[in-house]
Amino acid sequence: MGMEKVVDVAIERAVGGLDQLWTYLPGPLSEYELSVGYRVLVPLGRGSATGIVLGQRPRDENDRPTLKSIRSVLDEEPVLTVALAELALWMTSRYRCYIGQTVRAMIPPGIRSGIAGRDHHPVRWQVASPNPPPKRARRQRELFEWLMTHGPCTQAEVLAASSGGEASWRALRKSGAVVAVERPPWTALFPGPTLNPEQSQAVERLADGQGVWLLEGVTGSGKTEVYLDAISAQLEQGRQALVMVPEIALTPQTVARFRERFGERVGVWHSGLSAGERVGTWQRVRRGDFPVVVGVRSAVFLPFPRLGLMVLDEEHETTYKQDEHPRYHAREVAEKRAQLEGAQVVLGSATPALETAFRARQGEIGWIRLTRRAMARELPQISVVDMREELRQGNHEMFSQKLMEALTKTLERQEQIILFLNRRGYATYIFCRDCGKALSCPHCEVTLTYHQETNRLSCHYCFFEGSPPPACPQCGSHRIRYFGAGTERVVEAVQRLWPQARVLRADRDSLTRRESHEKLWRTFSNHGADILVGTQMIAKGMDWPKVTLVGILAADVALNFPDFRSSERTFQLLVQASGRAGRGASPGQVVVQTYNPEHYAVHHALTADFDAFLNEEIQFRQMAGYPPFTQLWLLEMRSNLRLEAEKMAEAAAQSARDLRLDGVEILGPAPAPIAKVREQYRFHILIKAKPDADEKLERLAGALRTQPEVQITIDPYFML
Ligand code: ADP
Ligand code: ZN
Ligand code: ZN
Numbered sequence: 255m256g257m258e259k260v261v262d263v264a265i266e267r268a269v270g271g272l273d274q275l276w277t278y279l280p281g282p283l284s285e286y287e288l289s290v291g292y293r294v295l296v297p298l299g300r301g302s303a304t305g306i307v308l309g310q311r312p313r314d315e316n317d318r319p320t321l322k323s324i325r326s327v328l329d330e331e332p333v334l335t336v337a338l339a340e341l342a343l344w345m346t347s348r349y350r351c352y353i354g355q356t357v358r359a360m361i362p363p364g365i366r367s368g369i370a371g372r373d374h375h376p377v378r379w380q381v382a383s384p385n386p387p388p389k390r391a392r393r394q395r396e397l398f399e400w401l402m403t404h405g406p407c408t409q410a411e412v413l414a415a416s417s418g419g420e421a422s423w424r425a426l427r428k429s430g431a432v433v434a435v436e437r438p439p440w441t442a443l444f445p446g447p448t449l450n451p452e453q454s455q456a457v458e459r460l461a462d463g464q465g466v467w468l469l470e471g472v473t474g475s476g477k478t479e480v481y482l483d484a485i486s487a488q489l490e491q492g493r494q495a496l497v498m499v500p501e502i503a504l505t506p507q508t509v510a511r512f513r514e515r516f517g518e519r520v521g522v523w524h525s526g527l528s529a530g531e532r533v534g535t536w537q538r539v540r541r542g543d544f545p546v547v548v549g550v551r552s553a554v555f556l557p558f559p560r561l562g563l564m565v566l567d568e569e570h571e572t573t574y575k576q577d578e579h580p581r582y583h584a585r586e587v588a589e590k591r592a593q594l595e596g597a598q599v600v601l602g603s604a605t606p607a608l609e610t611a612f613r614a615r616q617g618e619i620g621w622i623r624l625t626r627r628a629m630a631r632e633l634p635q636i637s638v639v640d641m642r643e644e645l646r647q648g649n650h651e652m653f654s655q656k657l658m659e660a661l662t663k664t665l666e667r668q669e670q671i672i673l674f675l676n677r678r679g680y681a682t683y684i685f686c687r688d689c690g691k692a693l694s695c696p697h698c699e700v701t702l703t704y705h706q707e708t709n710r711l712s713c714h715y716c717f718f719e720g721s722p723p724p725a726c727p728q729c730g731s732h733r734i735r736y737f738g739a740g741t742e743r744v745v746e747a748v749q750r751l752w753p754q755a756r757v758l759r760a761d762r763d764s765l766t767r768r769e770s771h772e773k774l775w776r777t778f779s780n781h782g783a784d785i786l787v788g789t790q791m792i793a794k795g796m797d798w799p800k801v802t803l804v805g806i807l808a809a810d811v812a813l814n815f816p817d818f819r820s821s822e823r824t825f826q827l828l829v830q831a832s833g834r835a836g837r838g839a840s841p842g843q844v845v846v847q848t849y850n851p852e853h854y855a856v857h858h859a860l861t862a863d864f865d866a867f868l869n870e871e872i873q874f875r876q877m878a879g880y881p882p883f884t885q886l887w888l889l890e891m892r893s894n895l896r897l898e899a900e901k902m903a904e905a906a907a908q909s910a911r912d913l914r915l916d917g918v919e920i921l922g923p924a925p926a927p928i929a930k931v932r933e934q935y936r937f938h939i940l941i942k943a944k945p946d947a948d949e950k951l952e953r954l955a956g957a958l959r960t961q962p963e964v965q966i967t968i969d970p971y972f973m974l
Contacts, residue, residue: 296324356580467600470603480624509522550573567603632841634833684702687731846860855871886970887943
């Protein structure tokens with residue numbers, strides 16, 4: 255046996271029983287020096303399956319005496335880099351999912367199904383030297399000579415001119431007789447502004463290209479300029495950079511800023527791209543043709559050959575956590591990937607996640623602060639309005655007196671306004687005055703939202719739609735009333751009160767098509783509208799210098815969620831939303847409407863005093879036993895029979911309790927806050943473990959393995 259090589263393969267199909275690495279003899283892969291990352295067809299049971307090679311090693315005595323061989327190699331090039339293959343193994347164990355689920359998340363579907371990439375900048379080929387291939391390779395020689403006279407050409411051009419010589423062309427490339435034309439070197443094409451002292455210090459501290467850093471800078475402090483300079487430094491060393499943004503809506507703006515600095519070779523990655531565009535981008539990234547990519551969460555898996563820096567902008571945003579298996583957090587994955595590849599991670603935010611802020615203050619990660627707005631612009635003037643008081647004074651509008659006056663004045667000055675409301679639709683519930691019944695989704699235990707634009711009721715959890723009933727389905731009464739304002743109703747009120755104002759709406763209903771984000775951003779940037787009404791989707795990151803008034807219509811929406819992060823979310827939302835005001839030459843003003851002006855999240859947001867908020871929130875987390883003082887697991891059991899879901903949950907809780915794990919608390923089972931979604935009854939168990947209880951959690955995971963109906967989420971962000 256000696257040094258005979260074997261490969262370890264993950265089967266793509268995610269089925270419980272296949273959830274392991276399978277060892278094979280390399281077969282056709284034995285020609286390859288490195289077999290990691292190739293997709294292969296392998297014999298499995300009586301059939302075959304596709305898999306991905308995640309490791310290669312010498313055969314040892316633990317391997318079965320009779321190993322089967324890889325049948326065939328499916329792609330010309332590997333689909334995972336060595337670091338990504340290792341990352342896949344780490345993720346699978348970290349998030350307690352199947353290896354097949356992990357690799358499927360890492361590789362775009364278009365690559366797996368083999369669709370052609372849409373590539374606007376294909377590689378061009380030229381001959382490596384004037385020496386042609388030997389005479390006996392007649393076809394290769396023809397291709398070579400054609401390329402010699404026709405100069406650098408794309409593969410498509412070569413093949414078109416040579417009528418179907420694909421195999422010969424591949425052989426010619428392998429022989430090294432033709433080579434890809436080198437691209438111009440990667441550098442910043444255009445200069446940026448001169449950095450202020452805080453910014454230059456930040457860039458200096460990042461200069462060694464190592465470690466994980468929190469860049470904590472107030473809104474408008476110029477964090478993006480710091481990223482740009484740090485990236486320039488990486489490019490000069492021939493390394494690539496990834497900039498992650500939390501929301502597809504932010505990509506057009508961020509891409510525009512990066513293109514201003516780095517030219518057209520800034521790649522884009524988000525779910526709005528067609529499958530072909532994604533394949534094209536993915537391929538260009540793999541061959542090192544995109545020095546910089548701006549993308550959403552899943553960009554963390556792009557196959558950069560020489561990754562130097564990953565930026566997570568607005569790192570506190572919960573969109574970085576994936577809601578289905580593998581339930582990864584892009585911050586954690588980025589940090590692991592950086593460790594594997596010797597890259598740097600920069601986490602940027604004005605309101606870091608509590609966990610991140612805490613790690614920085616404990617010295618676990620680097621910490622850089624930007625305390626002032628760039629260009630010495632003041633932070634906006636914030637005032638709070640107690641809406642209970644407004645009601646008492648007989649104001650039943652959704653705008654307080656103060657906000658109405660500010661709106662009128664801002665419109666007169668021809669400046670722009672953003673109004674936030676974290677609820678879409680027109681009315682958030684419909685209520686019968688006689689029997690008191692609220693109309694809820696027939697498939698979920700949530701109230702239906704009324705959308706006036708389409709005159710439909712819709713469920714925001716299962717997408718059920720129906721017409722509003724003329725009478726109460728319960729008692730037949732016609733006294734049906736619409737309660738709770740959504741963004742549509744805000745637009746209606748604005749149009750009624752300020753008929754001359756031009757209004758845009760930005761929420762998940764109005765931004766459905768893939769160009770709509772970009773269009774919205776351009777229209778509002780060019781002052782094509784005076785007022786933008788939207789959900790938190792627009793609260794983050796946007797830089798519109800003409801916006802001088804921000805109105806937050808209901809600061810409390812998030813506070814009432816049964817989630818231990820609800821104060822943190824509220825604080826972040828208020829500060830981020832306020833940060834959209836006064837980013838240009840004119841000073842900004844923010845009006846916050848609330849029913850809870852005393853709450854510490856609201857109170858500290860008014861002064862944007864992150865440290866004060868942090869101190870109170872840390873105390874709460876410590877006292878109540880939440881992260882970062884515990885590790886949290888959420889177990890979920892579902893069934894379309896309530897009793898069955900409950901039984902499964904009780905069984906899971908029992909098997910967890912039977913282990914008698916010290917330092918591991920098992921809470922529940924209890925019905926989930928939203929007890930039914932899409933006909934599925936849901937039960938939750940919350941596991942709280944001491945930070946050092948890893949080994950005990952390992953035992954718990956082992957015990958739960960026999961109950962595949964239990965869905966485990968490590969470090970849950972969606973507790974409803
Ligand atoms: P952040 O990302 O921290 O919210 P930005 O990087 O968007 O802040 O900067 C806010 C505004 O200030 C932008 O319009 C940006 O172009 C400008 N800016 C930032 N740094 C400088 C600088 N050193 N000189 C001139 N303008 C700057
Ligand atoms: Zn009724
Ligand atoms: Zn529903």
